[in-house]
Amino acid sequence: xxxxxxxxxxxxxxxxxxxVARLAGVSRATVSYVLNNTSAVRISEPTxxxxxxxxxxxxxxxxxxxxxxxxxxxxxxxxPTSEIPMGPLFSxxxxxxxxxxxxxxxxxxxxxxxxxxxxxxxxxxxxxxPVAVLAPDTSALGPRGVTVLKRSGAKAVxxxxxxxxEGAHALLMDGRRVGEAAALHLLSRGRRRxxxxxxxxxxLELFSRPRVEGLRAAVDAAHLAGASVMxxxxxxxxxxxxxxxxxxxxxxxxGVFAYNDEYAMLLMRAxxxxxxxxxxxxxxxxxxxLMLGRLLRPRLSTVRIELPSGRGLAALVDRVVRDPGGEPExxxxxxxxxxxxxxx
Amino acid sequence: xxxxxxxxxxxxxxxxxxxVARLAGVSRATVSYVLNNTSAVRISEPTxxxxxxxxxxxxxxxxxxxxxxxxxxxxxxxxPTSEIPMGPLFSxxxxxxxxxxxxxxxxxxxxxxxxxxxxxxxxxxxxxxPVAVLAPDTSALGPRGVTVLKRSGAKAVxxxxxxxxEGAHALLMDGRRVGEAAALHLLSRGRRRxxxxxxxxxxLELFSRPRVEGLRAAVDAAHLAGASVMxxxxxxxxxxxxxxxxxxxxxxxxGVFAYNDEYAMLLMRAxxxxxxxxxxxxxxxxxxxLMLGRLLRPRLSTVRIELPSGRGLAALVDRVVRDPGGEPExxxxxxxxxxxxxxx
DNA sequence: TTGAAAGCGATACCAG
DNA sequence: CTGGTATCGCTTTCAA
Numbered sequence: 081x082x083x084x085x086x087x088x089x090x091x092x093x094x095x096x097x098x099x100v101a102r103l104a105g106v107s108r109a110t111v112s113y114v115l116n117n118t119s120a121v122r123i124s125e126p127t128x129x130x131x132x133x134x135x136x137x138x139x140x141x142x143x144x145x146x147x148x149x150x151x152x153x154x155x156x157x158x159x160p161t162s163e164i165p166m167g168p169l170f171s172x173x174x175x176x177x178x179x180x181x182x183x184x185x186x187x188x189x190x191x192x193x194x195x196x197x198x199x200x201x202x203x204x205x206x207x208x209x210p211v212a213v214l215a216p217d218t219s220a221l222g223p224r225g226v227t228v229l230k231r232s233g234a235k236a237v238x239x240x241x242x243x244x245x246e247g248a249h250a251l252l253m254d255g256r257r258v259g260e261a262a263a264l265h266l267l268s269r270g271r272r273r274x275x276x277x278x279x280x281x282x283x284l285e286l287f288s289r290p291r292v293e294g295l296r297a298a299v300d301a302a303h304l305a306g307a308s309v310m311x312x313x314x315x316x317x318x319x320x321x322x323x324x325x326x327x328x329x330x331x332x333x334x335g336v337f338a339y340n341d342e343y344a345m346l347l348m349r350a351x352x353x354x355x356x357x358x359x360x361x362x363x364x365x366x367x368x369x370l371m372l373g374r375l376l377r378p379r380l381s382t383v384r385i386e387l388p389s390g391r392g393l394a395a396l397v398d399r400v401v402r403d404p405g406g407e408p409e410x411x412x413x414x415x416x417x418x419x420x421x422x423x424x
Numbered sequence: 425x426x427x428x429x430x431x432x433x434x435x436x437x438x439x440x441x442x443x444v445a446r447l448a449g450v451s452r453a454t455v456s457y458v459l460n461n462t463s464a465v466r467i468s469e470p471t472x473x474x475x476x477x478x479x480x481x482x483x484x485x486x487x488x489x490x491x492x493x494x495x496x497x498x499x500x501x502x503x504p505t506s507e508i509p510m511g512p513l514f515s516x517x518x519x520x521x522x523x524x525x526x527x528x529x530x531x532x533x534x535x536x537x538x539x540x541x542x543x544x545x546x547x548x549x550x551x552x553x554p555v556a557v558l559a560p561d562t563s564a565l566g567p568r569g570v571t572v573l574k575r576s577g578a579k580a581v582x583x584x585x586x587x588x589x590e591g592a593h594a595l596l597m598d599g600r601r602v603g604e605a606a607a608l609h610l611l612s613r614g615r616r617r618x619x620x621x622x623x624x625x626x627x628l629e630l631f632s633r634p635r636v637e638g639l640r641a642a643v644d645a646a647h648l649a650g651a652s653v654m655x656x657x658x659x660x661x662x663x664x665x666x667x668x669x670x671x672x673x674x675x676x677x678x679g680v681f682a683y684n685d686e687y688a689m690l691l692m693r694a695x696x697x698x699x700x701x702x703x704x705x706x707x708x709x710x711x712x713x714l715m716l717g718r719l720l721r722p723r724l725s726t727v728r729i730e731l732p733s734g735r736g737l738a739a740l741v742d743r744v745v746r747d748p749g750g751e752p753e754x755x756x757x758x759x760x761x762x763x764x765x766x767x768x
Numbered sequence: 769t770t771g772a773a774a775g776c777g778a779t780a781c782c783a784g
Numbered sequence: 785c786t787g788g789t790a791t792c793g794c795t796t797t798c799a800a
Contacts (some may be wrong), residue, residue, distance in 0.1 A: 094553075094577045107787045112779055120780090122785065139575040144491035144551040145498075146777035149792050154489075160775055162535065163519055171509035178505075178536045190505065190534035192522045207488040209438075231483040233438045318718060342715070349719040371686070372716060375693040403553060440793055451771045456795055464796095468769065490793035493776050 081137065095138040096100075104134035106324045111135075115142070118175055148209070153233065157186045157413065158210035162218035164283035169341075169368055169385060176390025177214075184398050199224045206232035212401055214251075215364040217241020218286055221248070249400060250410040251393065255287055259294025260282070261336040261383045262365050265418035267299065271335030271363050272307045274299060277343050280315040288339050295337055312336075314343060321350035328356055334363065335424070338376040341373045342367035344380055348423065363424035378422030386415035428473025428573070439482040442489075448478035455479075459486070487678055499579070501530045501741065502554035504537055504545065506562035508627035511684075514727060521558075527741050529729030530556075546554045550576035556745055558595075561585020562630055565592070579742040584627070586634045593744060594754040595737065599631055601760040603638025604729045606681040606709050609762035612645065614681030615707050616651045618643060621687050624659040632683050635711070639681055658687060665694035672698060678706055685710035685717045688724055692767065707768035730759035 096116075101108045106127060113121045114131040123131075134140075148154035159174070166174070178188045191208065193201045202225035205213060213234050214219045221229075222237060226247040229237050237248040246251045259276075266274055275323055276292045279285075295310045310333065314320055328351060338344035344366030348358060358378055365381040366373055382392035396411070441459075445452045450471060458467045458475040467475075478484075492498035503518070510518070522532045535552065537545045547568035549557060559565045559577050562625070565573075565583060567590040573581050575593070583591040588594045603620075608620055620636045621628075640653045654677065658664055674697060682688035688710030692702060702722055709725040710717055717724035733762055 096577065097779095098777080108778075109780080109788080110786060113786090116779085118780090124785070127786085139572060141547050141550040141572065141576045142495070143553060143777050145493050145553065146792090147779080149487070149489050149493060149776095149794095150778050150780090152792065163523075165512060165515035165519065168509060175507055175509065179538050182536065182538050188536045190536070192526065192532045192534070194526050196525050203485050205590065206485040208485060209489065214718055228483060228485065231438065232485045316715065345716060372689060375689055441795095442792085442793080452794080453769060453796080456771090462796090466769070471769085477774095490776090492793075494794045494796085496776065542792050567799095570770080 081225060095140045096127030097142070099141070100131065100134045100140050103184075104130040106131060120170055133313055152288075154184050154209055154211055156210040157181055157188050157212045157214065158205055158208060158209060159188060159190045159214045160205060160216065160219050161190045162216050162283075163192075164218065167368060169387065172385045177393055178390070180394030181397065184394055186394075195220070198222050199228060201225065202228040204230065206234070209233055211396060212236040212238070212331070214238045214240060214397070214398055215248075217243055218283070220348040221245060223247055235404040236397055238397065238400075242286070243332050244410055247408060249408045251413045253320075253387075253414040254294075254412065256294025256297065257414055258367050258383050258385065259291040259296070259337065260298040261418045262291075262367065263295045263298035263418065265365055265381065265383075265424065266303065266335040266337065266363060267307065269335070269363055269424050271361075271424075272304060273310070273333045273335070274308065274394065275310050275333040275336035275362075276329065277313050277314050277336065277338045277347060278311050279339055279343060280313050280320070291337075291339060292333040314339075314347065315347065316343065318346070318350070319333075321346045322353070324355070325350035325354040328354060328362070334361070336362055336364050338364060338366045340368045341370040341380060341382055344382075344423075345372060345376060348376065348380070359422070359424050365418065365424050371421060373421070376423070381421045381424035383417050383420050384417050386417070388413045426445055430647075430665065439484045441484070442483055443490075444478045444484050445477065445588040446495065447481045447482060448474040449696075450475060472710055498553060498561035499530050500552060500554045501525055501532050501556045501558065502552060503532060503534045503550055503558045504549060504560065504563050505534045505714075506560050506627075507538060507564070508562065509626070512714070513710060513731065517734065518729045521737055522734070524734040524738030525741065528736075528738055531741075537563070542566050542601075544571060546572040550578070553577050555581070556580040557740055558582045558584060558741070561587055562627070563751070565589060567591055579748040580741055582741065586630070591752060593752045595757045596754050597758040598638075598756065599634030599758075600609065600641065601636025601758055602711050602727050602729065603635040603640070603681065604642040605713065605760040606635075607639045607646075607725075608678040608726065609709055609768065610681065610707060611646055611648065611651065613679070613703075613707055613768050615705065615768075616648060617677045617679070618651070618653050619656050619675065619680035620653055621658050621680065621682045621691060622655050623683055623687060626658050628683075634642065635681075635683060658691065660687065660690065662690070662694070665690045666697070669694035669698040669700070672700055672706070680706055680708055682708060682710045684712045685714040685726055687723060688726075689716060689720060693723070703768050709768050713763060717765070720767070725765045726763050726766040728761050728763050730761070732757045 097108050097111045101111045114128050176376040183186050192418045197220040227239050239245045239248050240251045299307050299309050317376040338347050369382045369384040373382050437728045441452050441455045445455045458472050523533050537548045541564040570591040571583050583589045583592050584595045643651050643653050682691050711727040713728040717726050
């Protein structure tokens, strides 16, 4: 066999399995068998070595698109990303889920379909022929979108968020639970006239609305005399908080649910600067149990959110992929529990 | 040649362009022409309509893998994600970059190659045959990894992080700038014995090390009598901060750089609980200019980090993709500027 | 204006 | 044990 010793800028084109075959002096089929460790066929050890060596020498890397085209399916799990950045809570959850899925031999891919929603987004995703799609509710994937994805071969379509979508499995993250927990806590602390901070940032509405709804529903359901809920828009910015604080006394509120701990911090600071005593004048409760809440004075009461383990959800996704026949299920995956500290 | 009678049991198969062609009563070529608006060929209006209708009726979505296989190239930009979640600063930067790239008609994909680093990671990425790769430094892509990617057809390989990698373009985010800015600020405020908080969380070392190095270098370079730097490990957790605060007086420090605003908040709280006056006894400066710093009392001095516009970087990536010949360039993309508030 | 056919890269069946 | 070859879905000449 003639070895060409030159280390020159190698063939400028990308090496294919045919190149490996040529260099190893075998057929493309044999290359495929060797590199995939196909157990149905036994290849002699010397041949294996020659193939591996040739592959290494050429820097051969298989072509995923060609492979999955031939195979007729892929193991790609598509997770469309929304433009609004998720907090540490969801980041951790997503990381865990990703890790667990890759342990199950799925290729997890986040695809930024910026600007597209609904059916358009679904079509863009479908072009990649993923075996499963985990779509955040923010993508507004409708029933039609689900159909598009399924027709394109997706075995499992999950939505993550507060709403169900017809035809898709749902990992229901019902923000109303958060509002409910906050409401019950404030009511049990004797508060009746309750404010509900609503972030003015546009993307957050999808999350804040259910929380406020849950708060309102729980307050109404308590049937307590004089109990009421007042929505208070607030931008994540000091001036906005100061303006709200300036008219705080006139609102006559004795408790407030602040959407999350960051908005709670913002509000609490402004109220304190205004001379309003917390929790005496107004009780404050946040959400998400961020580290910063424990560092505030008074320490911030909060709603701790429990998300399920990524392992379990990965197994669920895997189950649906392997047996796509079943009816779409909805899984309640968000637990909420009030944590009492000093601000309420 | 014997035609095998076509297999009817093809219940819910994914529609292909052939199916569209059959339904529309035209050839696959015509379908391709119509759906891609190929300008080189003119198709009659009635035919166009029939094709579009058939495509819609079948829910046809083109197969990206087949397309790019045939085309011999794709417009996929791969951004491997690291497991450590990025803060709001980088999230925004990434979102902007993604958006800008998709405006340039690239398909941005984040791929979680969890657990893989260096050449192994590069091979996994190369299987997708991306036209460009933007790899965070955390992936430890070495020069060999860069070679693997280029051989697989990647026209542009960029690293994002504190280090350069041979053969790749670099978006240098030199954390030393942050430490330098902090050092100069503290020194100018008359502080000499300076502490440097080093997060104990493993993933953060890659970011904290350069910051501390920059701090140390700037303090040394100032040649001031008695100026010194002491590294202080701290976990992102109250107990750790309390322990550090308990021995604070014995350390004899009059200034401290706290890695970022969150650690600064953690430390400041613990110091205040210990009765240490800020900034009188010890000046504190954080980094990243998070909202929370402005809400603390005293207001937290910080280092504001400037990241370049996503638009400009997207254009840069595009330029390199179109003209891959040039020498790899390093772009310093991180600006740091101390912001004086009340804690220093 | 439309159709037939080659071929992108990898794999799996069937011969040899 | 190894080599030809058909095939996946799509684009793109080249002919008709």
